[in-house]
Amino acid sequence: MTTSPDMPQVPDMHWARWGDPEAAQPLAASARGLVELAFGPAVERATTPLPDVRLPEPALDPALLGELVDLLGTDHVRTDHEARVRHTRGKSTPDLLRMRQGDGSDAPDAVVLPADHAEVAAVVSWCGERRVAVVPFGGGTSVVGGLAARRDGYAGVVALDLRRLDRLVSVDPVSMTAVLEAGVRGPRAEELLAEHGLTLGHFPQSFEYASIGGFAATRSSGQASAGYGRFDQLVVGLTVATPIGTLELGSAPANAAGPDLRELVLGSEGAFGVITSVTVRVRAVPEQKVYETWRFASFGDGAAALRDLVQHDCAPTVLRLSDENETALNLAKPDEVGGDSAGGCLVVTGFEGTPDDVARRRATVSARLEKAGGTSLGAEDGAAWAAGRFHGPYLRDAMLDIGVLVETLETATFWSNLPRLYAAVADALTTALTDEQGGPIVLCHVSHVYETGASLYFTVAAKQDGDGLAQWATAKGAASDAMIAAGATITHHHAVGRDHKPWLAREIGPVGVEMLRAVKERVDPFGVLNPGALVP
Numbered sequence: 001m002t003t004s005p006d007m008p009q010v011p012d013m014h015w016a017r018w019g020d021p022e023a024a025q026p027l028a029a030s031a032r033g034l035v036e037l038a039f040g041p042a043v044e045r046a047t048t049p050l051p052d053v054r055l056p057e058p059a060l061d062p063a064l065l066g067e068l069v070d071l072l073g074t075d076h077v078r079t080d081h082e083a084r085v086r087h088t089r090g091k092s093t094p095d096l097l098r099m100r101q102g103d104g105s106d107a108p109d110a111v112v113l114p115a116d117h118a119e120v121a122a123v124v125s126w127c128g129e130r131r132v133a134v135v136p137f138g139g140g141t142s143v144v145g146g147l148a149a150r151r152d153g154y155a156g157v158v159a160l161d162l163r164r165l166d167r168l169v170s171v172d173p174v175s176m177t178a179v180l181e182a183g184v185r186g187p188r189a190e191e192l193l194a195e196h197g198l199t200l201g202h203f204p205q206s207f208e209y210a211s212i213g214g215f216a217a218t219r220s221s222g223q224a225s226a227g228y229g230r231f232d233q234l235v236v237g238l239t240v241a242t243p244i245g246t247l248e249l250g251s252a253p254a255n256a257a258g259p260d261l262r263e264l265v266l267g268s269e270g271a272f273g274v275i276t277s278v279t280v281r282v283r284a285v286p287e288q289k290v291y292e293t294w295r296f297a298s299f300g301d302g303a304a305a306l307r308d309l310v311q312h313d314c315a316p317t318v319l320r321l322s323d324e325n326e327t328a329l330n331l332a333k334p335d336e337v338g339g340d341s342a343g344g345c346l347v348v349t350g351f352e353g354t355p356d357d358v359a360r361r362r363a364t365v366s367a368r369l370e371k372a373g374g375t376s377l378g379a380e381d382g383a384a385w386a387a388g389r390f391h392g393p394y395l396r397d398a399m400l401d402i403g404v405l406v407e408t409l410e411t412a413t414f415w416s417n418l419p420r421l422y423a424a425v426a427d428a429l430t431t432a433l434t435d436e437q438g439g440p441i442v443l444c445h446v447s448h449v450y451e452t453g454a455s456l457y458f459t460v461a462a463k464q465d466g467d468g469l470a471q472w473a474t475a476k477g478a479a480s481d482a483m484i485a486a487g488a489t490i491t492h493h494h495a496v497g498r499d500h501k502p503w504l505a506r507e508i509g510p511v512g513v514e515m516l517r518a519v520k521e522r523v524d525p526f527g528v529l530n531p532g533a534l535v536p
């Protein structure tokens with residue numbers, strides 16, 4: 001029950017940072033200079049070595065572990081220190097800070113690696129019988145506390161790692177659908193579908209590590225959502241293992257067979273069952289991809305231009321707008337903080353499809369953006385944005401290394417309410433993070449657009465105070481209060497986890513809370529599925 005010899009060779013994320021350990025880099029000297037200008041001299045922050053991370057005493061008794069081994073085989077039940085550390089929490093900034101400080105107190109007692117739906121179902125049913133909490137673990141990229149289960153009252157906690165469910169089960173090229181197992185990660189899904197000339201088109205910034213099941217369980221939204229849709233819009237069907245049996249959904253593209261139960265599984269964050277496969281809508285691999293940038297005089301002007309596009313049904317595949325602060329920090333080249341692209345507000349447009357389709361849509365969009373007051377900056381910065389779009393998260397670790405707290409948060413509202421929401425959240429963050437030594441830097445962009453509204457994605461940087469945890473909790477609380485007070489949602493695509501639960505209750509009200517609890521009680525009668533997540 002230690003390291004498994006046939007453990008699948010998926011490159012593991014760094015246990016206390018974002019991403020591929022080989023890709024970690026210190027901040028470039030020029031960027032470090034700017035950071036010191038904003039926040040004062042750098043304070044180097046060390047990370048506790050992995051063997052020294054403090055874990056809770058394993059709670060699962062040997063007889064129960066033996067039963068798990070009987071179900072899955074010795075190689076697929078791990079209790080070693082490293083496996084437990086690697087399945088502790090997700091990748092929010094508080095998660096990273098705790099891990100850097102050697103706090104592994106939310107670690108599972110064991111990590112189980114089932115091979116298929118039948119084994120997942122067996123584990124879930126066993127967890128119900130034995131009152132063992134079970135946390136589905138996809139890519140481990142949660143940023144809302146979705147992987148830190150409650151331990152009290154349980155015989156133990158297991159992380160159910162879905163990485164062995166990594167197959168493309170089938171493709172229906174006539175209906176343009178495909179069935180993918182839940183543990184397939186973003187790049188592998190694209191690789192498998194590309195063999196059939198197909199793409200999913202779902203590219204969140206966590207694409208490299210997040211999984212198909214995780215996308216569904218959190219209602220993820222990718223950077224090309226204007227063209228391909230949010231992940232929940234791509235889901236046609238789902239298979240879910242619950243303690244009371246298997247749920248299979250999706251027998252037709254649309255139906256009037258009562259409320260759509262797929263919607264109950266999407267965003268359920270492991271609290272209603274473990275998703276083992278997802279049927280998704282797919283598209284032909286685009287022959288051409290073109291990205292470009294535009295400049296608008298102000299955030300308000302840019303937002304009006306985006307609204308005009310989407311309300312006239314001509315949104316490009318990628319569409320985002322940075323505010324003045326984010327534009328000044330050079331969105332197009334996220335690893336080069338600073339630069340000469342400051343001034344006004346940057347819009348990124350992207351077009352994917354056949355050359356004819358790209359040309360036609362690009363001409364329509366360009367004409368509308370020009371009419372709305374935009375100036376084209378050409379394709380160079382757009383290509384740089386596309387090339388660097390997965391690199392941003394590595395910068396957060398480089399900043400944490402020198403004592404600068406960086407975190408992101410997101411929300412959404414209707415177009416008419418967008419200016420109010422933007423001001424309220426930016427004010428709340430600024431007030432909460434300002435002290436006698438200075439204030440934070442608050443950046444924002446419109447990340448996803450709809451005919452009726454849009455999402456706002458904030459990035460905040462502040463000088464770290466102490467361990468940074470209390471400081472961020474205050475800021476996050478103030479920003480979340482501001483979102484709800486402004487009539488917006490607590491989350492557009494990061495989900496609820498444990499962190500957003502108090503605000504979810506305010507957003508959906510007491511009847512909404514009762515409905516969630518009712519489903520939970522019937523589907524998970526012993527409350528073993530990801531206890532503490534989602535359901536207030």
Ligand SMILES: Cc1cc2nc3c(=O)[nH]c(=O)nc-3n(C[C@H](O)[C@H](O)[C@H](O)COP(=O)(O)OP(=O)(O)OC[C@H]3O[C@@H](n4cnc5c(N)ncnc54)[C@H](O)[C@@H]3O)c2cc1C
Nearest residue numbers: 138139140141142146204205206211213214220221270275
């Ligand atoms: C740097 C960074 C960038 C990000 N960018 C984006 C972005 O652009 N867009 C976006 O939408 N999100 C983004 N996120 C958030 C995160 O990546 C998403 O929530 C993602 O969808 C989670 O997928 P995962 O496989 O990593 O799930 P995990 O983190 O492993 O799990 C997330 C939650 O879903 C549950 N879960 C996981 N798999 C299953 C399953 N098979 N069945 C049932 N429950 C399951 C878990 O128990 C947990 O509660 C980002 C996160 C980071 C750290």
